[in-house]
Amino acid sequence: xxxxPDPIGPKPAHPATEFMRAFARNQSAIIGxxxxxxxxxxxxxxPFLYPVDAYSMVDLPFAPxxxxxxxxxxxxxxxxxxxxxxxxxxxxxxxxxxxxxxSVVIGILVGSFAGFFGGAIDALLMKVTEFFQILPTLLxxxxxxTIFGASLVTITLAIGAVSWPQVAxxxxxxxxxxxxxxxxxxxxxSGARNGYLIFRVILPAALPPLIVAAGxxxxxxIxxxxxxxxxxxxxxxxxxWGLIIGQNRNYLLDAxxxxxxxxxxxxxxxxxxxxxxxxxxxxxxxxxxxR
Amino acid sequence: MQPILEIxxxxxxxxxxxxxxxxxxxxxxxxxxxxxxxVVGESGCGKSMTALATxxxxxxxxxxxxxxxxxxxxxxxxxxxxxxxxxxxxxLSMIFQEPMTALNPVLTVERQxxxxxxxxxxxxxxxxxxIALEMLRAVQIPGPEERLIAYPHELSGGMRQRVMxxxxxxxxxxxxxxxxxxxxxxxxxxxxxxxxxxxxxMQTETAIMLITHDLGAVAEMADDVxxxxxxxxxxxxxVEAILGAPAHPYTRGLMSCTPRLxxxxxxxxxxxxxxxxxxxxxPPLGRFPKACRFAPRCALADARCHAEQPPLVDxxxxxxxxxxxxxxxxxxx
Amino acid sequence: MKPLxxxxxxxVHFPLxxxxxxxxxxxxxxxxxxxxxxxxxxxxxxxxxxxxxxLMRLVDPIEGVIHLDxxxxxxxxxxxxxxxxxxxxxxxxxxxxxxxxxxxAGQAVREPLDLMGLGPVRGRDTRVDEMFTQVGLHPxxxxxxxxxxxxxxxxxxxxxxxxxxxxxLIVCDEPVSALDVxxxxxxxxxxxxxxxxxxxxxxxxxxxxxxxxxxxxxxAVMYLGEFVEQxxxxxxxxxxxxxxxxxxxxxxxxxxxxxxxxxxxxxxxEPPSPIDPPKACRFAGRCPFAxxRCRTEKPTLRDFGxxxxxxxxxxxELTPPLPELAATA
Numbered sequence: 001x002x003x004x005p006d007p008i009g010p011k012p013a014h015p016a017t018e019f020m021r022a023f024a025r026n027q028s029a030i031i032g033x034x035x036x037x038x039x040x041x042x043x044x045x046x047p048f049l050y051p052v053d054a055y056s057m058v059d060l061p062f063a064p065x066x067x068x069x070x071x072x073x074x075x076x077x078x079x080x081x082x083x084x085x086x087x088x089x090x091x092x093x094x095x096x097x098x099x100x101x102x103s104v105v106i107g108i109l110v111g112s113f114a115g116f117f118g119g120a121i122d123a124l125l126m127k128v129t130e131f132f133q134i135l136p137t138l139l140x141x142x143x144x145x146t147i148f149g150a151s152l153v154t155i156t157l158a159i160g161a162v163s164w165p166q167v168a169x170x171x172x173x174x175x176x177x178x179x180x181x182x183x184x185x186x187x188x189x190s191g192a193r194n195g196y197l198i199f200r201v202i203l204p205a206a207l208p209p210l211i212v213a214a215g216x217x218x219x220x221x222i223x224x225x226x227x228x229x230x231x232x233x234x235x236x237x238x239x240x241w242g243l244i245i246g247q248n249r250n251y252l253l254d255a256x257x258x259x260x261x262x263x264x265x266x267x268x269x270x271x272x273x274x275x276x277x278x279x280x281x282x283x284x285x286x287x288x289x290x291r
Numbered sequence: 292m293q294p295i296l297e298i299x300x301x302x303x304x305x306x307x308x309x310x311x312x313x314x315x316x317x318x319x320x321x322x323x324x325x326x327x328x329x330v331v332g333e334s335g336c337g338k339s340m341t342a343l344a345t346x347x348x349x350x351x352x353x354x355x356x357x358x359x360x361x362x363x364x365x366x367x368x369x370x371x372x373x374x375x376x377x378x379x380x381x382x383l384s385m386i387f388q389e390p391m392t393a394l395n396p397v398l399t400v401e402r403q404x405x406x407x408x409x410x411x412x413x414x415x416x417x418x419x420x421x422i423a424l425e426m427l428r429a430v431q432i433p434g435p436e437e438r439l440i441a442y443p444h445e446l447s448g449g450m451r452q453r454v455m456x457x458x459x460x461x462x463x464x465x466x467x468x469x470x471x472x473x474x475x476x477x478x479x480x481x482x483x484x485x486x487x488x489x490x491x492x493m494q495t496e497t498a499i500m501l502i503t504h505d506l507g508a509v510a511e512m513a514d515d516v517x518x519x520x521x522x523x524x525x526x527x528x529x530v531e532a533i534l535g536a537p538a539h540p541y542t543r544g545l546m547s548c549t550p551r552l553x554x555x556x557x558x559x560x561x562x563x564x565x566x567x568x569x570x571x572x573x574p575p576l577g578r579f580p581k582a583c584r585f586a587p588r589c590a591l592a593d594a595r596c597h598a599e600q601p602p603l604v605d606x607x608x609x610x611x612x613x614x615x616x617x618x619x620x621x622x623x624x
Numbered sequence: 625m626k627p628l629x630x631x632x633x634x635x636v637h638f639p640l641x642x643x644x645x646x647x648x649x650x651x652x653x654x655x656x657x658x659x660x661x662x663x664x665x666x667x668x669x670x671x672x673x674x675x676x677x678x679l680m681r682l683v684d685p686i687e688g689v690i691h692l693d694x695x696x697x698x699x700x701x702x703x704x705x706x707x708x709x710x711x712x713x714x715x716x717x718x719x720x721x722x723x724x725x726x727x728x729a730g731q732a733v734r735e736p737l738d739l740m741g742l743g744p745v746r747g748r749d750t751r752v753d754e755m756f757t758q759v760g761l762h763p764x765x766x767x768x769x770x771x772x773x774x775x776x777x778x779x780x781x782x783x784x785x786x787x788x789x790x791x792x793l794i795v796c797d798e799p800v801s802a803l804d805v806x807x808x809x810x811x812x813x814x815x816x817x818x819x820x821x822x823x824x825x826x827x828x829x830x831x832x833x834x835x836x837x838x839x840x841x842x843x844a845v846m847y848l849g850e851f852v853e854q855x856x857x858x859x860x861x862x863x864x865x866x867x868x869x870x871x872x873x874x875x876x877x878x879x880x881x882x883x884x885x886x887x888x889x890x891x892x893x894e895p896p897s898p899i900d901p902p903k904a905c906r907f908a909g910r911c912p913f914a915x916x917r918c919r920t921e922k923p924t925l926r927d928f929g930x931x932x933x934x935x936x937x938x939x940x941e942l943t944p945p946l947p948e949l950a951a952t953a
Contacts (some may be wrong), residue, residue: 182722184787185682190736191709202727448668449894460899477667478831481892484876504804507877534879548809550834552881554873555948558861559835566838568813569806572774 022283029279035272039265043093043277046086054087054239055077062255073257076112081257084244091240092222093269095156099221101158101243104214107167108203114168115175116198126172129165137162140228145233152235157251173204181205208284215277219270226266241266294321295363295498296345298464303337303344303522305576306457312577314340314353316522320578321515322466322498329530331545335573336519342468345500346385347375363465379468384459388471390451390479400427400454401439406463407461419512426457445474449480453487460491470501470502485511506549510534518542521574521584534544538604538612540589544569581614591616629662629679630773636678644899648674650849658792661819661826663840663857665833665872667895671849672829673717676797678716679827681705682801692793694916696917697820710740713786717798719778723770729756730766733784741781742789754786754849759814767935769841780814787818792828795827800835812839833876845869848898848906851925864949865928865939867891868907874946889945903927905937913942 023029059069065081067073072081101278114125144158156236178184179202187201222241228234229242230249243260248258303315305387307553315337320429322328330338343349343407345360347367362383367375384407387393395403404423408414414422420439430453431454443451452472459467469488473481489512501512509530510517516533518541526539537543547567553560571588576582586592596615606619631762636649649671654704666672667864677683680912681697690697692712693700700708713736716722723732730752737748747916753763755868759780779799786794800808816839836843837857844854845868853866862871874889891912904910908918917937928940944950 149934179905182716182718185677185680186714186716186722186726186782187739188682189680189709189712189714190785190789191706191740192735193706196739201724206722318942330682333806398668452654477895479667479871479891480894481877483892486890505877506805506879510879510881512792512876545805546879548805550809550812550832551877552834552837552861552873552876554861555951556862556945557860566809566813568809570810572807573804581886 002159005033016271019283023279026166026282027280028275032272032279035268036276037090039269039272040093042086043089046089050082050086051057052080052081053082054083055185058083062251062258062265064101065257069162070284072261073255075244075252076255081261085241086246088239088241088262089236089265089269091152091235092225092242092266094224095152095159095240096218096222098156099159099163099224100214100217103164103217103221104159104167106160106164106211107213108171108210110164111168111173112175112198112203112206112234114177116202117196118128118176124174125168128166132162133165135162136223141224141228142233144230145228152238154235154237155228157226159221159228163217163220163224166218167210170209171206174209175202178202178205198269209281212277212281214274215280219273219277221272222273295324296320296322296500297361297425298341298345298358300358301341301344302355303340303349303353304356306352306354306404307577309493310484311356311357312457313520314581315344316579317358317520318517318522318524320500320517320524320527324465324498324514325496326514327492327499327501327512328561329503329516330511330519331503331506331509331516331520332333332536333573334410335506335521335575337522338504338519339470340522341519342470342500342502343387344547346373346379346383349381349416375598377411380407380464381462381467384462384464384467384471386452386455386459386467386472388474390448390455391443393455395453396443399442400442400446403454403468404458404461407458411462413557422461426453426461428614429491430457431453433455448476449483452476452480452484454566456484456487456491460495460497463495464497466500468500473506473508474503474505479506488509490513505535517587521586523613525585525614526610526612532557532610536607538606538610538614538617539585539614540591541569542612560621585614599600625657625782628693629654629656630659630689630691631655631679631826631837632689634675634678634690636674636683640899641700647671647849647898647901649678650901652688652844652846652851654842654844654851655855656793656825658825659819659823660841661828661839663830663836663843664835664846666846667831667872669848669895670846671898672831672846672872675846676714676795676808676827676829679795680712682714693890696851707740710736710742710789711791712793712795713789713791715786715794715796715799716784717781718802719775719782720770720802722782723778725770727770728766729761729768729770729773729781732770732781733766733788736785738791740789741906746863751788752784758787758818759784760810773881774807775803776810779803779807779811783811783814785819790822792822793825795829798831799827799828801831808835815839816887833861833872845872847900848895848931850906850908850935852935852936853932853934854925856930859930859932861926862949863932864933864944865909865934865942866907866936867913867942870944870946870949873949876881904906905935913938 058080059067059078061074061076061078063070063074065073070080075081082277110125112284114122140162141158145154148154184197184201184206187197224239226245229240230246232246234240234243234246244262245259254257295523298320301315301318304311305314320328332338344355358369383538401423404426405419408419409556423439424435427438432438432450432453451507468512473484492618497513503509513530515529517524520541526533528544533542548568548569569588580586582599583596586596601613601615603611603613605611606617631652631654633653634649635837636645640650642867652675654662660813664672664675674683676932685698698793733755734748734752743751756763761777761780800811803811819826828840840857843860844851847868855870864873871891891910904920904922905918908914923935923937926939927933
């Protein structure tokens with residue numbers, strides 16, 4: 001007897017639609033998204049709307065904001081602060097994003113293998129992860145930058161290399177949980193190889209918290225870059241927010257804007273990223289969705 | 292005999308944001324002291340909603356839209372929240388399906404039992420402890436003194452359910468609502484829990500509302516039965532009447548769907564092998580048919596069943612069914 | 625006739641971090657002929673699900689041999705194991721967790737064909753359509769995601785996925801215990817019909833004696849990693865000889881025989897943990913008939929004819945505490 005022609009009942013929305021709705025209901029996430037849009041807009045459209053060279057002198061050094069030549073004032077070399085923030089944003093965001101990608105990729109690879117295979121492989125990979133976790137990350141990054149030279153690329157690699165363990169732990173926990181689900185066993189009995197199980201079956205299910213972690217890693221990497229630049233270990237040839245702060249830090253009391261304005265830019269960016277990250281996290285969590 | 296708990300024409304709706312959908316439509320039940328009422332049906336029929344409405348614990352967006360729930364002469368629907376809190380755990384308590392999640396994992400067994408006692412009765416902690424110990428003995432937990440200081444994870448599934456029962460009984464409630472109390476347990480343990488509940492009921496005269504999907508559990512425990520389907524009570528009566536001569540096609544369908552354990556000489560009887568089937572499935576909320584809600588799945592349904600609300604027919608004293616087709620010759624079919 | 629599935633002395637043990645060992649499956653032997661269905665009944669911790677997983681090579685046995693046809697499954701690994709999996713498939717207990725929420729229904733059923741490269745690529749979609757129809761789903765449902773199906777429909781999908789490779793053997797691990805009675809009956813009837821049409825062989829794991837009696841030709845009763853009784857279905861339910869089997873039969877609730885309710889034979893206690901189980905008879909601690917011999921000497925499976933084997937020192941000597949069985953004994 002064949003019954004049940006096709007599923008009945010009101011069709012629940014597709015998970016992606018459901019996610020968008022939940023996200024849209026979250027006010028702070030929307031504010032974060034708008035802030036992020038402002039930051040990205042300023043950084044990428046800024047050079048067209050405000051075509052001032054960030055590296056040339058436009059006024060006397062330490063001209064306060066609201067001057068005739070520089071709306072946000074000038075730094076210790078008389079360079080335009082607004083142009084500097086627009087120009088520096090690109091490097092800062094690029095370093096943040098690239099470092100986050102590196103840490104997420106390494107973290108996922110290490111975490112997924114550890115969580116999927118378990119046993120000796122897990123023990124070994126987790127020992128390596130713990131080794132990286134117990135090292136003071138800022139010091140390690142400083143050592144790496146000192147050895148390999150302070151270029152944007154080495155800074156990015158250094159940040160990525162020290163910040164993956166958290167992602168690895170998260171990925172491992174997710175893999176250990178999901179690998180026990182029946183549909184993974186079903187895929188195995190359907191003839192799936194380990195690579196297929198790891199990357200095609202388990203990883204997509206493990207991604208939601210990892211996406212959130214990746215977003216937060218971008219924020220952390222931006223702060224990290226600022227910290228390195230502040231300590232004078234940034235790339236002196238490329239304008240970044242951290243570099244502006246680092247170069248002007250001695251004049252904080254005389255010209256507050258030279259340090260405060262890039263600081264505010266960093267603050268807004270990191271805040272926006274964590275608000276959006278939290279929003280994604282809540283929207284992906286079915287228990288919170290209903291509220 | 293006076294019912295201790297009477298639910299009359301209970302209506303529960305859920306607010307979907309656009310409209311209010313009916314979840315329970317005119318459910319009427321009676322519980323008598325010392326008796327067990329089995330409430331049966333598939334998932335989505337409204338059994339758990341009936342229990343939660345009675346406890347005053349309906350989830351968000353669900354609300355009672357009509358009817359009355361009268362516990363010992365007091366209308367629970369008119370009671371203030373503070374009064375309900377007073378009654379819950381005291382005159383009216385609940386046993387849940389999954390004792391592991393219903394128990395607090397960070398409190399000892401003693402604390403969980405004494406908590407209810409201290410909440411509802413003026414007892415010193417020493418007295419409460421004494422009652423807790425007595426309750427553990429009543430639910431036949433071996434070594435009750437040692438178990439008092441145990442945490443839920445240190446107990447087996449059956450022991451946890453016994454602790455749940457001890458908590459439910461601690462304040463000598465008039466009514467216990469047991470929502471699938473043995474579904475998570477092994478069969479041999481299930482038999483022990485049912486026996487325990489029956490023994491305790493005999494001593495305490497507690498009325499039990501047994502919410503279950505399992506007609507076997509009903510046969511084992513219940514004195515009276517109400518069969519729910521898609522938010523309506525489609526048949527009610529004594530357990531002998533309902534299981535012996537079911538009048539509603541849905542009840543008959545459920546009976547024929549349950550595989551029959553045939554022991555001894557019956558084991559090799561090829562006649563008894565077939566397994567009946569109810570086609571389709573319970574309609575989801577908001578998709579309930581206008582006339583008889585079971586009509587789309589019913590083999591006996593005709594044009595009238597699809598067009599008009601069926602009447603509540605008394606097929607025997609105390610046995611009624613919500614159906615157009617309850618005449619005796621049809622009932623045999 | 626050579627059995628399709630031949631399992632000899634299968635053992636699955638899991639070491640614990642504490643140094644103890646879980647004796648999940650501890651020496652299980654059985655044969656299943658083509659077209660038969662072999663039921664394994666037991667409570668939680670009996671090892672019935674681990675047995676199913678070991679048959680599917682989802683967990684590795686530490687000892688024992690599993691022959692499917694002429695092939696020794698325990699000797700296979702890597703690609704040879706992967707490519708022979710089309711001969712045996714599994715239906716899981718929970719239709720909610722056994723379907724990948726990210727795969728559409730059609731993809732889920734097609735996946736085994738793609739992964740094992742079965743049949744011509746062009747014919748695979750037609751084959752998926754056929755499977756949908758055979759399990760009672762409309763082929764248009766292919767484009768839907770699992771969460772759009774009800775529990776019963778999901779289990780139909782799982783059955784379609786298991787059948788699509790034309791397996792010889794299907795291991796069903798509690799396939800109906802998560803479903804409502806009415807849906808349970810639909811799925812049981814479907815499994816039975818498909819078995820008849822395709823001459824399938826089942827290993828059917830369940831905790832429900834009535835379900836097993838309905839669907840199986842042979843039954844084994846499992847307790848703490850061991851078979852305590854096994855027999856053809858008719859023989860077992862007519863003349864069970866092991867006290868544990870009796871306790872399961874007595875505990876089974878049925879709306880059809882209310883006469884059995886109330887005063888019935890019950891055993892005390894709960895199944896002990898399979899971590900370091902008793903050395904002698906594992907049921908002795910709960911058995912109302914146990915003697916000193918049961919607590920010191922391990923009973924072996926003894927044959928009582930017609931393939932009826934019982935692991936009890938006193939099998940055949942005890943009077944069953946169930947009136948139906950006592951009448952035929």
